[in-house]
Amino acid sequence: MATTQTPLLFSTNNNGQPFIHNSHTRLFHFLNHSIVDISHLKQIHAQLLRTIHTNHHPQALLLHSRILHHSSLLDLRYATRIFHHFQNPNSFMWNTLIRAYARTADQKHKSMELYKAMLMMEREQQSAAVIPDNYTYPFVLKACAYLFSLSEGKQVHAHVLKLGFELDTHICNSLIHFYATCGFLDLAHKVFEKMSERSEVSWNIMIDSYASAGEYDTALRMFCEMQRIHYPDGYTMQSVISSCAGLGALSLGLWAHAYVLKRSDKNMIDDVLVNTSLVDMYCKCGSVEFARQVFESMPYRDVNSWNSMILGLAMHGMAEEALDYYARMVKVKGLVPNSITFVGVLSACNHRGMVNEGLMSFDIMTREYKIEPRLEHYGCLVDLFARAGRIEEAMNLVSEMPMKPDDVIWRSLLDACCKQHASLELSEELAKKVFESEGSTTYSSGAYVLLSRIYASASMWNDVGLLRKLMTDKGVNKEPGCSLVEIDGVTHEFFAGDTSHPQSEDIYKFMSEIEEKLEATGYVPDYSGAPLVDEVNEGKKNTMRLHSERLAIAFGLLRSRPGMPIRVFKNLRVCNDCHGVTKLLSRIYNVEIIVRDRARFHHFKEGNCSCKDYW
Numbered sequence: 001m002a003t004t005q006t007p008l009l010f011s012t013n014n015n016g017q018p019f020i021h022n023s024h025t026r027l028f029h030f031l032n033h034s035i036v037d038i039s040h041l042k043q044i045h046a047q048l049l050r051t052i053h054t055n056h057h058p059q060a061l062l063l064h065s066r067i068l069h070h071s072s073l074l075d076l077r078y079a080t081r082i083f084h085h086f087q088n089p090n091s092f093m094w095n096t097l098i099r100a101y102a103r104t105a106d107q108k109h110k111s112m113e114l115y116k117a118m119l120m121m122e123r124e125q126q127s128a129a130v131i132p133d134n135y136t137y138p139f140v141l142k143a144c145a146y147l148f149s150l151s152e153g154k155q156v157h158a159h160v161l162k163l164g165f166e167l168d169t170h171i172c173n174s175l176i177h178f179y180a181t182c183g184f185l186d187l188a189h190k191v192f193e194k195m196s197e198r199s200e201v202s203w204n205i206m207i208d209s210y211a212s213a214g215e216y217d218t219a220l221r222m223f224c225e226m227q228r229i230h231y232p233d234g235y236t237m238q239s240v241i242s243s244c245a246g247l248g249a250l251s252l253g254l255w256a257h258a259y260v261l262k263r264s265d266k267n268m269i270d271d272v273l274v275n276t277s278l279v280d281m282y283c284k285c286g287s288v289e290f291a292r293q294v295f296e297s298m299p300y301r302d303v304n305s306w307n308s309m310i311l312g313l314a315m316h317g318m319a320e321e322a323l324d325y326y327a328r329m330v331k332v333k334g335l336v337p338n339s340i341t342f343v344g345v346l347s348a349c350n351h352r353g354m355v356n357e358g359l360m361s362f363d364i365m366t367r368e369y370k371i372e373p374r375l376e377h378y379g380c381l382v383d384l385f386a387r388a389g390r391i392e393e394a395m396n397l398v399s400e401m402p403m404k405p406d407d408v409i410w411r412s413l414l415d416a417c418c419k420q421h422a423s424l425e426l427s428e429e430l431a432k433k434v435f436e437s438e439g440s441t442t443y444s445s446g447a448y449v450l451l452s453r454i455y456a457s458a459s460m461w462n463d464v465g466l467l468r469k470l471m472t473d474k475g476v477n478k479e480p481g482c483s484l485v486e487i488d489g490v491t492h493e494f495f496a497g498d499t500s501h502p503q504s505e506d507i508y509k510f511m512s513e514i515e516e517k518l519e520a521t522g523y524v525p526d527y528s529g530a531p532l533v534d535e536v537n538e539g540k541k542n543t544m545r546l547h548s549e550r551l552a553i554a555f556g557l558l559r560s561r562p563g564m565p566i567r568v569f570k571n572l573r574v575c576n577d578c579h580g581v582t583k584l585l586s587r588i589y590n591v592e593i594i595v596r597d598r599a600r601f602h603h604f605k606e607g608n609c610s611c612k613d614y615w
Contacts, residue, residue, distance in 0.1 A: 038074040041067065045082070065092050072100035076107075088125070094118045095135045102139035102146075111143035112152060119159075132159070134168050141174035145181040153178050167196050173205055180209035200230045208239040216243035220252070232259075234271040241274070245281035248569040248596065251489040253281045257294075272298065276305045283312025286567050286594040286601060303338055310344035316601040317611045319352035339371050346380035350387070351600055353614050358384045379409050386416035387614075391426075407437035411447055418450045418457075427454045445471070445478045483548035483570045487559045494551040503555070510554050511545065517588050518581065526577040544577050549595060553582065557589055565592040573597045574615070583607050 045067050064082070071079035083089055083097050094114065101110040115136070122130045137160055144153035157175060165171050172195050179188035192198070192206050203226040210219035223240050226232065232240070237260055244253035257278055260268055268274055275298045282291035295301070295309050306329040313322035326345050329335060342365040349358035362381055365371045378401050385394035394413060398405050410433040417427045434447040448471050455463040471477075481496040494501065501507065525544060544550075549570050556566035574582075574597045586593050587607030595602045603610035 038071065038078065041070050041074060042078075045071075061090065065090075065096070068093055069096050072096050076100055076104065088121075089130070091130055091133050091136070094130065095133070095139070098136060098143075099139040102143045108143040108146045111140060112147070112149065115140045115156075132163065134165055134171060137165065137168075137171045138174040141171075141178045145174075145178040148182055150182045150184070153182065166194070169195065169197055169199050169202065173199070173201050176202065176205050176209070180205065180213075183213075185209060185213055185215070198229070200233065200236075203230060204233070204235045204239070207236060211239040211243045211246070214246060216246040219243040231263075234268045234274045237268065237274050238277045241277040241281045245277075245284040247491070248285055248484060248567070249486060249489075249491060250282075250285040250287060250567060251486060253278075253285050256281075270299050272300050272302055272305060276302075276308050279305065279308045279312065283308065283315060284596075286316075286565075286596060286603075288312065288316050288318065301332075303335055303341070306332075306335070307338070307340045307344055310341060311347065314344050314348035314351060316603065317351045317615075319348040319354055319357075322348035323357065337365075337369060337371075339365075339374055339377070342371065343376050343380065346377060346384070350380050350384040351611070351615070353384070353388050355384055355388050355390070375403055375406060375409075378403075379406075379412070382409050383412040383416075386413050387419075389416075389420055391416055391420070391422060405433075405437070407434050407447075410434045410437055411450075414447060414450050418454050421457060424454065424458055427451065445476050448476060449478060479572065481548040481570065481572050483552040483568050485552040485556045485566065485568050487556065488561075492552070492555060494548045494555070496548045497546040498548065498551055501551075501555070503558075506558060507551060507554050510558050511550070514554060514557075514585070515545065518584060521584055521588070523581070523584060526575075526580060544575070547575065547578050549574065549578055550581065553585060553593060556593075557585070557591065560591075565594055568593070568595045570595060570597045573599055574602065579609065579613075579615075583609055 064086070068079055068082050071082060079097065079100060083093055086093065098111045098114045098118075101107050101114065104110075115132070118130060118132060118136070122132075137156065140156055141153060143149075144156060160166060160168075160171055160175070172191055175191045176188045179185070179191065188206065188209055192202060195202060203222065207219050207222050207226065210216070210222065219239060220243050223232065223236065223243075226236070237256065241253065241256050244250075244256055260274060260278075263269075275294055278294045279291045282288070282294065291309065291312055295305065298305060306325065310322050310325050310329070313319075313325065322344060326337070326341065329341070330337060342361060345361045346358055349355070349361065358381060362373070362377065365377070366373060378397065382394045382397055382405075385391070385397060391413065394416070398409060398413070410430055414427060414430040414434060416422070417430060428451070431447050431451045448467060452464050452467045455461075455467065483494050485492050485494070492501065498504070499508075527544075549568050552568045552570075553566060556568065560566055574595060579602070582593055582595065582602070582604045584607065585591075586604040590606075593604040595604070600611070600615060602615070
């Protein structure tokens with residue numbers, strides 16, 4: 001039987017030195033262009049091992065390095081075996097494996113281990129071949145950012161300075177991302193300021209970091225600076241649009257949308273991420289119709305696009321529309337709902353009190369889509385039960401949850417008890433759970449206020465006083481109400497009882513006019529949301545009329561153009577009295593008033609609210 005001999009990759013010249021045959025130059029081509037799967041690569045690697053008798057020749061190192069590179073993309077375990085086959089891997093090999101582990105979802109820590117091993121080998125061998133270079137640090141810093149390894153990252157930064165890479169743009173970008181991810185925006189900004197040359201990526205990382213940290217004004221200011229040097233891309237505009245959403249600034253959001261369209265860059269105009277950001281922004285700024293228009297005009301929609309629309313509709317209390325979009329989504333070939341989709345669906349059911357639909361959606365999520373419920377899903381379901389008056393079922397669900405309830409869940413139960421006048425013993429037990437929960441500092445003042453209302457409703461005034469004294473002794477301050485209203489592109493801020501606004505005198509005069517018109521309709525104040533230490537009704541009434549959203553709405557009525565909706569954003573939930581008053585004002589002044597509170601949007605029009613008095 002005829003046999004074929006595997007062609008040699010290397011021969012020796014007259015001096016006995018190996019050289020590569022010209023007939024095998026196509027192997028380099030395969031390694032650079034034609035690798036399709038790991039089995040193909042292993043065949044080439046096997047041929048290489050059979051025909052090469054040295055790993056030290058430059059051409060051999062080159063071939064092995066290319067094989068290591070491809071295997072790191074196809075089979076990381078196999079790549080690691082190849083790497084450990086070399087006693088003295090060079091910097092390219094180290095960098096290849098460090099980069100590969102930095103890109104993994106669950107093994108990024110191995111990038112740090114490899115980097116430490118690389119430094120040890122450098123010290124032991126004192127070889128220039130293994131000195132970390134400018135390709136090493138971006139991926140080491142990426143791993144540090146993912147692991148929130150501030151101490152190790154700072155040490156890596158010191159190595160960067162020691163080796164003279166402090167002016168390398170790619171490394172500086174990685175340092176900015178690392179410090180920002182770890183929550184040290186001041187250090188990220190210092191690196192940014194010291195850069196001799198900033199790329200478009202440098203600006204994008206910095207702008208996105210400020211937007212992600214909630215420093216929206218700074219993000220937009222940096223965007224204005226960036227425009228003098230670089231053209232923003234889709235990534236930039238995502239951050240800018242996100243900042244507009246965070247500020248609730250519709251006029252800025254409209255400007256950002258116009259900027260995208262004005263650029264006439266089809267890639268940006270059709271960019272699914274940019275369009276999804278626009279959908280999210282319009283929903284958060286109170287313009288569902290604009291969000292719907294952007295969504296329906298998108299040439300392609302991914303899961304995040306559908307999620308943004310479903311969550312946005314849920315936030316506005318448009319439960320039926322949200323469920324309709326979910327029904328459309330599941331019919332799209334290749335799209336599968338994820339856990340965020342069902343947060344939106346359950347939130348929609350929650351905002352409308354659709355208990356049966358919520359239970360059915362939860363069942364579909366776990367049974368049909370095999371999605372493991374997270375705390376957010378249980379939180380929606382618990383709140384759905386509690387606000388529908390089914391507190392016992394809500395408590396049973398909490399006891400059956402596979403994870404520990406957080407303070408948000410306990411507080412939603414306490415809030416339900418307050419509204420439905422549940423037993424004092426249960427309310428006190430739930431308040432205790434809120435105080436004991438991790439992270440309760442955000443809501444602890446709210447829990448004290450809710451408990452004080454429960455005591456007041458039971459005429460336990462001594463306990464109300466003791467509770468307020470306890471708040472003072474512990475330094476717990478009630479979060480002040482704050483409302484923002486945007487008029488002609490300018491945002492105005494009001495606090496409860498605020499007199500700092502330049503037009504306060506005009507506002508308070510107009511408030512008196514509003515009071516007269518309210519009384520003419522037969523308005524009777526609802527004192528349930530008033531501070532309970534005020535025992536005189538007139539004192540409570542005066543306190544309520546100075547709530548921050550009342551001042552913001554009054555200013556909006558004074559200064560907004562006829563026919564324009566008034567958009568108010570409040571940091572706390574709207575109280576019962578302000579909700580009723582805003583309904584009346586929308587009818588008296590024939591104006592649409594949109595209020596976003598901590599929980600949701602309320603659209604007031606012609607004396608009605610989109611929440612149908614369920615919030």
